[in-house]
Amino acid sequence: MMITVTQQIQNVLRNRRFIIFTLIFPSLWYLFFMYQFKNAVAFNATTLAVFSGMFGVAGSGINTFSTRVAREKKYYDFMNKISPYNKAKYLFDSLITQTMLNVMIILTITLTGLLFGNMTIEFDYIKMVSILMYYGFYYIIIGYILGTLFDDETLTSVSFPIFMGFMLINLTPNAVSFNGLKFLGDVQKIFPGYYFNDAISHIHDSQKVMVDFGIISIHLLIVLGLVSIVSMYKKYGTGRNA
Helix, strand or coil: CHHHHHHHHHHHHCCHHHHHHHHHHHHHHHHHHHHHHCCCCCCCHHHHHHHHHHHHHHHHHHHHHHHHHHHHHHHHHHHHHHCCCCHHHHHHHHHHHHHHHHHHHHHHHHHHHHHHCCCCCCHHHHHHHHHHHHHHHHHHHHHHHHHHHCCHHHHHHHHHHHHHHHHHCCCCCCCCCCCCCHHHHHHHCCCHHHHHHHHHHCCCCHHHHHHHHHHHHHHHHHHHHHHHHHHHHHHHHHHHHC
16 A cells, blocks of 8 residues: 555656645745735734645645546556455545645645744644644545546646635635625535634634534545445446446
8 A cells, every 4th residue: 555655645746736736836825925914913823824734735635636536547447447456445545645745735834934934833733734634635535526527638727716616615704804795604604614714713612623623524424425426427327328
């Protein structure tokens, strides 16, 4: 398994899209907003680092991982037929790979904050990063579903708009002000990003964090169910249409 994980990480690190959109861009985004709002009363460099990390984690799953799945799915379909290495094992290995890459993303942003900002590492930050890593499973699975459904050329064109759509539903009233767009906040409650932001905003309230953690877990179970549905569709639905 670890050989496969190592190979996946090496392949990702050769991908310029990963380097630019999930390592460099979130770090620059963090620096920009850190200098823009450093004099604001409510500014928190640590929380901003976590939200910047969320953008990187989402981009890694929706942009980079989805296109990789789309490129490699024929090979793994073939391996599924001739070896014990089935799609469930591939998804499990991918969860490990992407989580390791997500750790790399947050480490890059953390180092940026320590070198160029006034960020400090405290226990609250470790708790917030742990929640982010767990929440990152959601985007990994979404990326897997997108890669299974679409080819890599299509995803190259549409993955960024999809990413921006997911980011829009992540910018909840807890993170930014919508100036009266209450309906958008109501829509966001359907998605786990609302509860991730809520947990980060109430990191000192353990009971509140556990409730939000539980709701995120429910969303993870839902998208895992979607993986099964998509797999059955690709196996039986496309076969009938052929």
